[in-house]
Amino acid sequence: MKAPKYKVIIDYIKEQITNGIWPVGSRLPSQRDLAKQFGVNRSTIVTALDELAADGLVEGKLGMGTVVINNTWTLMRSAPPVNWNEQVGLGTHQASLSTVQAINLAEADENLIQLSKGELSKDLFPLEEMRAVLTKVGQELEPFGYEDPKGNPLLREAIAKYLNQKGIMVHASSILVVSGALQALHLISIGLLERESTVFLESPSYLYSLSTFQSAGMKLHGIPMDKEGIIPEMIEASHHSRKSVLYCHPNFHNPTGTLMGEKRRQQLLKLAESAQLPIIEDDVYGDLWLDSPPPSPIKSHDRHGNVLYLGSLSKSLNPGLRIGWIAGPEAVIDRLADLKMQTDYGSSSLSQRAAAEWLVSGLYEKHLLKVRKQLKVRRNAALEALEKHLSSFAEWDRPAGGFFIWVKMNSDISLPDLYRKALANGVLINPGRIYATQKMQHFRLSFANAPVEDIQKGIAILESLIEDC
Amino acid sequence: MKAPKYKVIIDYIKEQITNGIWPVGSRLPSQRDLAKQFGVNRSTIVTALDELAADGLVEGKLGMGTVVINNTWTLMRSAPPVNWNEQVGLGTHQASLSTVQAINLAEADENLIQLSKGELSKDLFPLEEMRAVLTKVGQELEPFGYEDPKGNPLLREAIAKYLNQKGIMVHASSILVVSGALQALHLISIGLLERESTVFLESPSYLYSLSTFQSAGMKLHGIPMDKEGIIPEMIEASHHSRKSVLYCHPNFHNPTGTLMGEKRRQQLLKLAESAQLPIIEDDVYGDLWLDSPPPSPIKSHDRHGNVLYLGSLSKSLNPGLRIGWIAGPEAVIDRLADLKMQTDYGSSSLSQRAAAEWLVSGLYEKHLLKVRKQLKVRRNAALEALEKHLSSFAEWDRPAGGFFIWVKMNSDISLPDLYRKALANGVLINPGRIYATQKMQHFRLSFANAPVEDIQKGIAILESLIEDC
Incomplete structure (x- = not known):
């Protein structure tokens, strides 16, 4: 005879508590989630929790759901167990913004219309090609181990060639392979900048939705943008200390989609040279132009090693590879390579080999043609x-490229309301607020992820919600 | 007609300077390295450097080799370029110890006898199996993108099952996939511990050769070991503040090879419970027992969520996969997963799939049988x-397992001398000094990497050098 459902649930929860997986002080999953997990009605969950509460193991707390207050061992002895939960808030690095965490979670929900995700649709996943690349990598495999601190030499050669085509004349020795552009920023934040330094950046910027630089003790200083991108004069006006750096995103800026013109790029580089302000040029969307190729990267005009250039395969090919790169002066690259070794001993050998094959074989260029057309x-x-x-x-x-449309709602519409109501109605958008320090009337709409019909449907749903916002 | 060799070299160096790859202030490679790179005599390099010096581009500096002092652009204008080199020393994270950096570099030198490398020999690389795994992963590939914050679900299921066999009764939800145990330590250091907290650890410990915790502002506090491992009474005597954590390495400790007995493990866990001292249990060598299986992990007895358990495929299978894991209380794992997302958005999808296939197919267990025999x-x-x-x-x-023998030289022999002379004679060993805060009479000998004949030859060379030390 099978045990009744609520007994199974009780045993499961007791096991979690006993084995220290849910230590004293931790919150149980919501009743709704537990009901879903066990495929039962919520009432069955309530029965189980009531019994556990009667045993003195859990307690319902107002506004916190059900909390573990004891376990079989603490019931028998006096010393309270270590409360790791208390420690959770202590580290030097901050937790992500709560809205951002909520969005990250919602992005995994396949029932939602994803107007949020900055990730190519699964329809655009090059399955045949990826299989062929893996087969090739497998066939040609030789024993491997830890890679060079700067990354696999063949991949760095391939990246150098690829950058040369963009007018960036670097050798493999001034390239560091990283696990995506985000890791590049993390390494720069812990390895190159002093605490208390200032990071100038576009306002808005997707960097505001991360805590990379703030966690490392740097201040973000947003600079207004116009249709051409970040405004150099506004940087000059704010730039007093030597402890600063400019982060910018000239090609199809996230979240606004702005494309920086040729002249503006030159101005920024001149400013960097005269004001001794190093530039971090983030170019992860550069290959995703839709109308015509963008102007050359700022880095291609850099003659003094003022610019660190970031690129990645995550947006244009696939984020699961976790392959990106930094190009810059060799001494800086050496320093960042040392830091990378300290944090993770290098990126996956398999991914590096697969990425090299994508670039060397020409499959990447062919893939871009398809992706541009579909995007x-x-x-x-x-x-x-x-x-x-x-x-x-x-x-x-x-x-003119990238993934995003930056939509400004009329001033009488409440953006937080629109975000919440959209989510309640199955549509996920990113409120502009997470990309700025002040209230925003914008939201970011991604056209890269959802199927076309869903994009249309999602936007129609937004219209239907506006009256209530 | 081809340009003379020294002209080619001049053009190459000019290009590096002009493109900002070697910015003003940076050091050129040594004359020896340049000669090697271009396959010319050193005199050809000297001719080229003389001409560049005459142009005012480089200058020989005493004790620094040749340094870039100008470039074609700075010669024309007054403002000095940004000196990234200056910035290189500024970040919050420290550069690796210079001896450690030198060893890391020497480990890449294939002409040396490697009694240093903590990495399985290429002879033990399971080439056929790795190819088969890649082919299988390729055939079964479905579109992938960013993975779950905690890692690929199939891999986490496989790791849970693997840990269950060790007596660690965790579910996939309390496992975080990381890019090796080093990344686990990095995440713990920036995510769980406060600045100024104390990390108790074995003395000696390989953690002293890294800067992970020190860079994040923590103090390492070494505790003496006996034949059974770290001595609990000595921790108790030092443990005053709540802001501390114990890092330990019960199975085949690095660098000493010590195996902690069953009783000692229980004592440590009891200490953790009574003194509220969380434990980080590093078990990357646990699968590499040579005589008989080690006692169960401390984590397997943990009923209160006091222990964070670290494991990895790097030592027992291959470091190039960059796959490891943390198992612990769910709230802690959630926090670390959020941090991991902030630093690199997860580990490579390809590596995670390959690792899952290794574990699920049983190939990993079979591989261990071979590796143990060979080791x-x-x-x-x-x-x-x-x-x-x-x-x-x-x-x-x-x-009784692992990679290392901890050799204590008689007190009249100088270890720094032995290390230097060994290196000069083609043998790389790790002086014990890098694993401790004080002078050590030991060196660490790895038997995992060099061919057996080289191990024998290397040790014979050491004997021949002892008279001079």
Whole structure:
């Protein structure tokens, strides 16, 4: 005879508590989540929790759900167990913003229409090619171990060649392979900048939704943008100390989609040279132009080693590879390579070999042709749907590449309301607030992830919600 | 007609300077390295450097070699370029110890006899199996993107099952996949511990050769060991503040090879419970027992969530995969997963899939059988050679597993001398000094990496050098 369902649940929860997986002080999953997990009604969960409470193991706490207050061992002895939970808030690095955490979680929900995710749709995953690459890598495999501190030499050669085509004349020795551009920023934050230094950046910027630099003790200083990108004069006006660096995103800026013009790039580089302000140029969307190729990277004009250039395969090919790069002066790259060794001993050998094969074989260039074509269809569909549904309530610019449209709602519409109601109605958008230090009337709409019909449907749902916001 | 060699070299160096790869202030490679790189005599390099110096681009500086002092652009204008080199020393994280950096570099030198490398020999690389795994992963590939914050679910299930066999009764939800145990330590250091907290650890410990915890502002506090491992009474005597944690390495400790007995493990766990001292249990060598299986991990007896357990495939299978794990209380794992997302957005999807296949298919267990057998042959050969060559000059214990023999030289022998002379004679050993805060009479000998004949030859060379030390 099978045990009744609620007994199974009790045993499961007791086991979690006993084995220290849910130590004293931790919160149980919500009743709804437990019901879902065991495929039972919520009432069955309530029965189980009541019994556990009667045993003195858990307690319902107002506003906190059900909390573990004892376990079989603490019931028998006096000393309270170590409370790791208390320690959870202590580290030098901050937890992500709660809205950002909520969005990260919601991005994993396959029932939602994803107008949020900055990730290519699974439809655009090059399955055949990836399989072929893995087979090739497997066939040609030789014994491997830890890689060079700067990364696999073949991959660095391939990246150097790829950058040369963009006018960035670097050798493999001034390239560091990283696990994506985010890791590049983490390494820069802990390895190159002093605490208390200032990071100038576009306002808004997706960097505000991360805590990379703030966690390492740096201040973000947002600089206004115009249609050409960040405004150099505004940096000059704010730049007093030597302890600063400029982070910018010239190609299809996240979240606004802005493309920086040729002249503005030159101005920034000149400013860097005259004001001794190093530049971190983030170019992860550069290959995803939709109308015409963007101007050359700032780095391609850099003759004094002022610019650290970041790139990645995450946006244009696949984020699961976790392969990106930093190009810059060799001494800086050496320092960052040492730091990378200290944090993770280098990126995956398999991923590095696969990435090299993608670049060397020409498959990457072919893949880009397909992706650009598809992204263009998606962007145009999104723009049409916006025109149809939101033209009386909002305005936006047409992005010339990348993943995002930056939609500004009329001032009488509450963005937090719109975000919440959209989520309740199955549509996930990113409120502009997470990319800035002040209130924003914008949201970021990604046309890269959801199927075209969903993009259209999602935007229609947004229209239907506006009256209530 | 081809340009003369020295012209080619001049053009190359000019290009490096002009493109900001070697910015003003940076050191050129040594004349010897340049000569090697271009396959020319050193005199050709001298000719090229003389011409560059005459142009005002480089200058020989006493004790620094040749330094870039100008570039074509700075010659024309007044403002000095940004000196990233100056910035290189500024970050919050420290550079690796110089001896450690030198050893890391020497470990890449294939002409040396590697009695240093803590990495399985290439002879033990399971080439056929790794190819088969890649082929399988390729065939079964489905579109992938960013993984779950805690790592690929299939891999976490496989790790849970593997840990269950060790008596660690965790579910996949309390496991975080990381890129090796070093990354686990980095995440713990920035995510769980306060600045100024104390990390108790074995003295000596390989952690002293890293800067992970010190860079994050923690103090290492070494505790003496006996034949059973770290001595609990000595921790108790030092433990005053709540802001501390115990890091330990019960199975085949690095660098001493010590195996902690069952009773000692229980004592440590009791101490953790009564003194509220969380334990980080590092078990990366646990699968590499050579005589008989080690006692169960401390974590397997943990009923209160006091222990964070670290494991990895790097030592027992391959470091290039960059796959390790942390198991612990769910709240702690959640926090560390958030931190991991902030630093690199997760580990490589390809590596995670390959690792899952290794574990699920049973290939990993089969591989361990082979590795143990081979390692045993290597250990025994190393012990015999030590007996033959060094028995009058040193003493050591027979390690029951892992990679290392901890050799204590007689007190009249200078260890720094021995290290330097060995290196000059083509043998790399790790002086004990890098694993401690004080002078050590030991060196660490790895029997995992070099071919058996090289281990024997290397130890014979050590004998021949002892008279001079």
